[in-house]
């Protein structure tokens with residue numbers, strides 16, 4: 612976020628935060644996909660330290676906390692998300708297993724070699740995949756795991772409309788093979804990759820937004836920022852429906868050597 616017009620940016624920021632706080636997930640995913648990825652992690656004990664980076668309100672963290680051994684620290688930049696995360700953990704009697712803290716993925720509050728597992732769903736794009744996997748690598752113990760989801764191309768060629776959209780939204784989107792090569796270069800054994808099923812986008816991400824959008828537009832009727840934001844989210848969902856054979860989210864699981 613730039614500094615000019617900071618009051619306007621702050622207003623946008625609060626609106627976006629409010630919108631996403633009203634739904635369970637802030638990115639595509641599902642409990643089934645989280646558990647499938649967890650199935651590849653074989654080193655956890657009750658003493659394990661796990662970080663869930665860009666955890667949002669904790670949709671996937673609660674699934675992890677219910678099924679993984681060890682203690683999870685959820686990190687997110689938005690205090691409102693972290694409040695919801697900790698309230699949810701308390702409601703599910705998981706406060707002994709997971710704690711949310713406000714922080715940035717650019718300066719994580721962990722010591723070198725402290726972590727057994729780094730998790731991050733739909734969030735590493737904020738720092739960029741290549742930078743994230745490299746900067747987080749020293750925080751893992753040897754033999755520790757990284758499990759992240761990242762927007763990826765499924766084919767070498769794409770229709771121009773979707774290519775343009777992604778080059779604007781996240782130019783680092785690339786093929787699965789290219790992302791795996793980056794993992795290898797960063798010092799991870801590429802243990803597994805799998806494409807998140809379409810329902811991770813439709814049932815778990817775009818459909819819950821439809822009600823949130825209606826409520827949001829009612830509350831902020833006539834507000835150009837809110838209307839533009841919702842129009843943008845709807846465009847994104849429409850593009851997914853049109854072009855989902857060309858891109859999606861992929862789980863990348865790697866082991867530090």
Ligand code: SAH
Nearest residue numbers: 636637638665666667687688715716734737
């Ligand atoms: N993992 C959640 C949220 C994904 S949305 C889910 O899958 O539902 C991406 C999240 O990254 C948001 O919650 C956003 O607040 C967070 N985020 C963005 N930039 C960040 C940064 N620099 N450090 C930590 N979190 C960040």
